[in-house]
Amino acid sequence: xxxxxxxxxLIESQINEIELTKNKDFLLTEMKKIGIEKLPYSYSALxxxxxxxxxxxxxxxxxxxxxDKLNAALSKKKFGDMDLEQIVKxxxxxxxxxxxxxxxxxxxxxxxxMLSPKPQKPKKLVLAKINKDFGDISSxxxxxxxxxxxxxxxxxxxxxxxxxxKLKVVTTPNQDNPLMNDAEDKxxxxxxxxxWEHAYYLKYRNQKDDYIKNFWSVVNWExxxxxxxxxxxxxxxxxxxxxxxxxxEEDIVLSITPQYCNGGETNVISKIIFxxxxxxxxxxxxxxxxxSMMSNGIQEILKNHFPERWEKPSPLHKPGVYRVQxxxxxxxxxxxxxxxxxxxxxxxxxxxxxxRLTDQPLLDFDRDNYEKTTSEVKRFLxxxxxxxxxxxNPSTEINKKIGNALKFSSCEGDQNEKVALQILIENYGEGCxxxxxxxxxxxxxxxxxxxxxxxxxxxKTVQIKPFRALKEENSEIHVLGASSVKDHSxxxxxxxxxxxxxxxxxxxxxxxxxxRTFIFPNTSHMDSLxxxxxxxxxxxxxxxx
Numbered sequence: 001x002x003x004x005x006x007x008x009x010l011i012e013s014q015i016n017e018i019e020l021t022k023n024k025d026f027l028l029t030e031m032k033k034i035g036i037e038k039l040p041y042s043y044s045a046l047x048x049x050x051x052x053x054x055x056x057x058x059x060x061x062x063x064x065x066x067x068d069k070l071n072a073a074l075s076k077k078k079f080g081d082m083d084l085e086q087i088v089k090x091x092x093x094x095x096x097x098x099x100x101x102x103x104x105x106x107x108x109x110x111x112x113x114m115l116s117p118k119p120q121k122p123k124k125l126v127l128a129k130i131n132k133d134f135g136d137i138s139s140x141x142x143x144x145x146x147x148x149x150x151x152x153x154x155x156x157x158x159x160x161x162x163x164x165x166k167l168k169v170v171t172t173p174n175q176d177n178p179l180m181n182d183a184e185d186k187x188x189x190x191x192x193x194x195x196w197e198h199a200y201y202l203k204y205r206n207q208k209d210d211y212i213k214n215f216w217s218v219v220n221w222e223x224x225x226x227x228x229x230x231x232x233x234x235x236x237x238x239x240x241x242x243x244x245x246x247x248x249e250e251d252i253v254l255s256i257t258p259q260y261c262n263g264g265e266t267n268v269i270s271k272i273i274f275x276x277x278x279x280x281x282x283x284x285x286x287x288x289x290x291x292s293m294m295s296n297g298i299q300e301i302l303k304n305h306f307p308e309r310w311e312k313p314s315p316l317h318k319p320g321v322y323r324v325q326x327x328x329x330x331x332x333x334x335x336x337x338x339x340x341x342x343x344x345x346x347x348x349x350x351x352x353x354x355x356r357l358t359d360q361p362l363l364d365f366d367r368d369n370y371e372k373t374t375s376e377v378k379r380f381l382x383x384x385x386x387x388x389x390x391x392x393n394p395s396t397e398i399n400k401k402i403g404n405a406l407k408f409s410s411c412e413g414d415q416n417e418k419v420a421l422q423i424l425i426e427n428y429g430e431g432c433x434x435x436x437x438x439x440x441x442x443x444x445x446x447x448x449x450x451x452x453x454x455x456x457x458x459x460k461t462v463q464i465k466p467f468r469a470l471k472e473e474n475s476e477i478h479v480l481g482a483s484s485v486k487d488h489s490x491x492x493x494x495x496x497x498x499x500x501x502x503x504x505x506x507x508x509x510x511x512x513x514x515x516r517t518f519i520f521p522n523t524s525h526m527d528s529l530x531x532x533x534x535x536x537x538x539x540x541x542x543x544x545x
Contacts, residue, residue: 034071034084036064037109045117049218050211054202059112062198066104066175073098084109090296091180103175107156111194116220123225125232126190133167141216144169144193148212154196159224160187161231163304171195181296182313190227191219253390256353258398260405260544261345268365269348270341270516290377295338297381302334305388333406334392339484342544343405347391350398351383404543411540412466417450419498419535420464424453426532433462448488460491465518467495470504477525479504479518486513492526493518501531 039059044052073095074087087094087102094102122130122137134140140159147169148157155173162168163186170178170185178187193215200211299320303310306321311329313319320335337343352362363380365373384391391398417435424433433453451462468481479495493511495504495518505527512519 034067034074034105036067037112039112041115041117046115046218049115049214050200051203054200057202058194058199059108062196063104063108066101066108070098070101070105073101085179088177088179089181090292092182093292100175103177103180106179107175107177107192107194110189111192113223114191114220115218116222117218119217120219120221122221126221126225126228129167129228140167140169145209145212147171148193148195149209151195156195157193158187158189159191160185160189161228162187163307165232181300182319184312188227188231190231191224252357253354253387256350256357256398258346258350258401260401261342261349265349266341266345269345290373291338293374293377293381294344297377298337298384299335301381301385301388302337302392304385305392333403333410336406336409337402340406340409342409343402346398346401346405347384348380350391350401351380351387354383354387408540408543411538411543415498415538415540416466416496417464419501419531420451420494420496420503422533422535423496423501423503423529423531427529448490451494453492461489462492462494463488463490464494464496467497467504472522475522477506477520477522478514479506479520480516482516482518485516485518487511493520498535501535503527503529505529 039055042052043055043059046055050058084102084106087098088106091099091102121127127137130137130140134143144157144159148171151157151171153173155171155176157169157171158178160168160170160178168185168187170187172178172180172183172185176183178185178189180186193212195208200208204211302321303319309321309323309332311317311319311322317331318335321332322329323332324330337347348363355362363376365376367373390396391402393399421433421435431454433451435451436449448463449461450464453460453462465482465484467479471478471480479493482495488508490508493506493508495506496502504525506518506520507524507526509524510521511524
C-alpha cells in the first residue's frame with residue numbers, strides 16, 4: 001500500500017508540474033483586465049505568408065480592438081475576476097458583445113503563437129496522431145484546406161482534439177472557438193487559421209485559396225506539439241491517478257452509506273455557494289462565479305458520462321441528458337442537480353465521507369474567502385468527475401439517493417405551481433393563468449417563467465416560489481423561507497404557502513435579496529389570495545424516506 005501511495009504522489013507531482021508549465025508558458029491573459037499578447041515576431045517576419053502592412057493592421061487595429069471592447073463590456077457588468085479562457089468556456093452566459101470580442105481576443109492570442117518565421121515540420125506526437133487519424137500529413141493538409149475553402153463568410157478553421165481523443169478539422173463562425181460551451185463541434189484547439197478577409201485581403205485580395213495554401217509555410221509546429229502534449233499528458237496522468245485510486249479504494253467507496261443532509265448541511269450549499277446575502281457587486285464575483293462554475297461543471301460531467309443521451313439545444317429546449325418515455329424524449333431530472341440543494345448536498349456529504357476515509361482534507365467552503373472557495377468548488381467537481389462512474393451508476397445507493405432527492409425537489413416545485421394555479425383560478429376565474437414550466441422548456445429555464453397571468457394590462461410573466469411567512473419592517477415586506485433567491489426576468493413574483501392555501505403577489509419592482517428572503521417595498525405588494533376549496537395534499541417527503 002505504501003508503494004502505491006508513493007506512486008500516486010509521484011504522478012500527482014508530475015501533473016502539478018505540467019499545470020505549472022502550462023500556466024507559465026501558455027496562459028493567454030491576466031485579469032481583472034484582459035491583457036494584450038505581445039506579437040512574438042516583427043510585422044514583416046512572416047513575409048512568405050503575409051505582408052507587414054496586413055500584420056500591422058491585423059494586430060494593432062483588429063486584435064487590440066477586440067481586447068479594448070471586451071474590457072469595456074466586462075467593466076460595465078462587473079463580471080468579476082475571470083480570465084479569458086474561463087469566459088470563452090462559459091460563453092453562453094454572456095452577451096453577444098462579450099461573445100464576439102472575447103472570441104476575437106482569445107482566437108488571436110492563440111493565432112500569433114501558432115505562426116513562426118522559422119520553417120518547421122510537424123513534431124513527433126502530433127505527426128503520429130495525424131497519421132493515425134488522417135492517414136498521413138498530406139491527407140490532413142488536403143482536408144484542412146478543403147474545409148477552409150468551403151467555409152462561407154467570416155470565421156476560423158481549426159484542428160481540435162475531441163473528448164474522445166480524436167483529431168478533427170472543424171470551422172467556427174465569426175469569432176467563435178471550439179472551447180465555447182455551446183460550440184457545435186467542441187474540442188481543444190491546437191491549430192487554427194483566421195479566415196476573416198481582414199487577415200489576408202490587402203495581400204491576396206480575393207485569392208483566399210492562396211492564403212490558405214501559404215499558411216503551411218509558417219505553422220509553428222513546436223507550439224502545436226506543446227499544446228497537444230499538454231492536453232494529452234495531463235489527461236493521461238489524471239486518468240492514471242483516478243484508475244489507481246478507484247482500484248485501491250473501491251472497498252472504501254462501497255463502504256459509504258449515502259445519507260440525506262440535515263438543514264445545516266444543506267445550507268453549506270444553498271447559503272455559501274449560492275449565497276444571496278451579499279451586495280450585487282459582491283455577488284457578481286462570488287455567488288455568480290461559484291454558481292456558474294458549479295452549473296457548467298456538473299453539465300460537463302453529465303455530458304461526458306452520458307454522451308449517447310446528450311441532446312444539443314434547440315429553440316424550445318435546453319441542452320442536457322434525455323431519456324425516451326413512450327416514444328417521446330423527456331429531459332432527465334439529473335439536469336436539475338445544480339438547482340436542487342437537497343440532491344447536490346447528498347453528493348457533497350458522500351464526497352466528504354470519501355475524503356475522510358481516504359485521509360484527505362474535507363471540503364471547506366468559506367464565503368468570505370473567494371480564492372479558497374473557488375479552489376474548493378473546482379476540487380468538488382474534480383472528485384465528482386473522478387467518481388462519476390460510481391455516482392451515476394443506477395445500481396448504487398448514492399445514485400438512488402440523488403434520484404430521490406431530485407424527485408423530492410421536483411415534486412415540491414410542481415405542487416407549489418399547481419396550488420398557485422388553483423388559488424388564481426378560484427379568485428380570478430377560469431382562464432386567468434396558465435403554467436409554462438416543464439423539464440427542459442426554455443421559457444422556464446432561461447427566463448424563469450413558471451406562469452403567464454392574464455390581466456387588464458395584458459399578459460404578465462410570473463415566477464412562483466414557496467414561502468413561510470411575511471414580515472413588515474421599515475416600509476418593506478420580507479418574504480421569508482423562499483427558495484433560489486435571485487433575480488428573475490419576470491413581471492411578477494408569486495409566493496405560495498401550499499399547506500395553508502395562501503398566495504402573495506408582488507410586482508418585480510425594487511426587490512432586494514437576503515438568504516432565503518425576498519425584500520419588497522410595500523408599494524410592490526399587489527394582492528393576497530386564499531384558496532376557497534381544500535388543497536390536495538401530496539407528501540413529497542416520501543421520496544426522502
